Amino acid sequence: MSEEEYTYLISSRDKTAAEYLFSLSSKRREEYYGKDVYIRGLIEFTNYCKNDCYYCGIRRSNKNVQRYRLDLDDILNCCEEGYSLGFRTFVLQGGEDPYFTDERMCGIISEIRKRYNDCAITLSIGEKRRESYQAYFDAGANRYLLRHETADHTHYSKLHPQELSLDNRKRCLYDLKEIGYQVGTGFMVGSPFQTAENLAKDMMFIKELQPSMAGIGPFITHKDTPFSDKPSGTLELTLFMLGLIRLTLPYALIPSTTALGTIAPNGRELGLKAGANVIMPNLSPVSVRKKYMLYDNKICTGEESAQCIQCLKNRVSSVGYEIVCSRGDVKKISDKR
Ligand code: SAH
DSSP, X not given: OOHHHHHHHHHTOOHHHHHHHHHHHHHHHHHHHTTEEEEOEEEEEEOOOSOOOTXXXXXXXOTTOOOOBOOHHHHHHHHHHHHHHTOOEEEEEEOOOTTSOHXXXXXXXXXXXXXXXXXXEEEEOOOOOHHHHHHHHHHTOOEEEOOOBOSOHHHHHHHSOTTOOHHHHHHHHHHHHHHTOEEEEEEEETOTTOOHHHHHHXXXXXXXXXXXXXXXXXXXXXXXXXXXXXXXXXXXXXXXXXXXXXXXXXXXXXXXOHHHHHHSTTHHHHHHHHTOOEEOOBOSOHHHHTTOOSSTTOSSSSSOHHHHHHHHHHHHHHTTOEEEOSOOOOOOGGGOO
């Protein structure tokens, strides 16, 4: 589809169109992944951040955040617990924290790689130099999540301070891909000032990049940010965009995000039905979970990891899907069943 066609489809969508879309998108997903849902253990290892993104609760200007960092032992404990619960992917996510130099990051990555050679290591630590990405890859990282956030320059500048640019974000994504990572990108749905044309551009960028993973979730207001008076994105539009992404990237790994589960009690189940096939439960120590508040009312911040996984297994099977414990690497176009 062209950018104009995406814009038309998004702006003229209705219930009938959405139901038809989900019937197509869930078929596509089953052609590649059947009923399987992969789990990724999310370790939120630092909430220090040098950036000041207007939407994000852990932006550097938010003085109400109690900052924390996990050390290597904390992180390895999370992995140990995760491994015994069946996780074979660990996602290290954090703010852009200068304390974690390349040397420290490589130390952490190689230690996890040494102990868990059958696991995938995913990083989500923002914009770095190409040499840094290469060093993490050489230390044993396999995947990288970096949402482009919005593919429109003007919109990008309304969500970020001027020292951040869409061009650099894209440069990072292409570097990561060239180095050999399985790359994930994505955007927030309903972020302030977003239009149907912006979303169409996001779809065109995703089509161009052909990422292995695409993460989208609703924007959710955070009370201590410049966007505290902006409304959150909707469940309805987020599901519609998930369906479109599945049709555009039939082979991709697409999470049903925590943000989706936050705006609606059954949001993640509906996400799976719209085409998602990944869930990312929180493996962070319970003591820090409430401090990694990207947005208000984030769910699953009080439970132990084991409770989270049991709850998710029930949720996933309630809509006819099944959690599997493999690494869950991306499929190739030719892997269609
Ligand atoms: N520092 C890393 C990780 C960011 S947190 C990076 O820059 O990539 C992961 C994602 O959370 C972000 O990419 C953003 O899309 C999302 N996020 C941040 N604030 C949010 C909010 N208020 N509502 C919904 N999602 C948000």
